Amino acid sequence: MGKHILMIVGDFGEDYEIMVPFQTLEAVGHSVDAVCPEKESGDTVKTAIHDFRGDQTYLEERGHDFVLNATMDEVDPTEYDALVVPGGRAPEYLRTYDEVLETVRHFFETDKPVASLCHGPQILAAAGVLDGYEMTAYPAVRAEVEAAGCSWVDGVVRDGNLVTGQAWPDHPEWLAEFMTLLGDEISHGEQIAADD
Structure with a gap:
């Protein structure tokens, strides 16, 4: 049975980090409500595409218009079973909304599954929920999340109810860990042949 998942997004959130989890989770039977403070269902957020080309930081280009559905x-x-907090630039200002922080705190207080990626942990740090966790984030956010009380781990990590990754290249492992936490059966390395 599919889970009811909340996703908190905002303008210039990372395109792949919003679109890929949203579509993947919906494709396997979960229901995902994507919301943004000060916007309503049917409104859009502008996304940004981050690419890694060997510079000191990522390259940012304009992405898509992502339609909110709640x-x-x-x-x-x-009313939700789990939470997804994508990255990009949106977390920088989303963490200033009390309603966002209160919502995040609920998922930690009730030990519900939470998946966060890239700059998304900035919101978790602002909510004061990271103390004692092992986790990761985009490397430039490391000092911020460590100051919030977590222990840094390179690569995708699952600690209790929290699954974190560094950026969208982590999607296969990050989503698999989160989906396992949701109770989905994930099998790696198996190919299913089409009927002859």
Whole structure:
């Protein structure tokens, strides 16, 4: 049976980190509500595409318009089974909204599954929920999440209810860990041949 998942997004969130988890989770039977403070269902957020080309930081280009399918003001976190917090630049300002921080705290207080990627842990740090966790994030955010009380791990990590990754190249392992936490059966390395 599919889970009801909340995803908190905002303008210039990373395109792949919003679109890929949203579509993947929906494709396997989960229901995902994507919300943004000060926007309503049917509104859009602008995404940004981050690429890694050997520079000191990532390259950012304009992505897509992602359509929200729920309204943040109407969200009751008790009605959701899990939370996804993507990265990009959006977390930098989303963490200033009390409703975002209160929503995040609910998922940690009730030990519900949370997946966060890239700059998404900036929101978790601002919510004060990282103390004692082993986790990762985009490397430039390391000092911030460590200051919030976590232990840094390179690569995808699952600690209790929290699954974290460094950026969208981690999607296969990050999503597999989160989906396993949701109770989905994930098998790696097996190919299913089409009927002859």
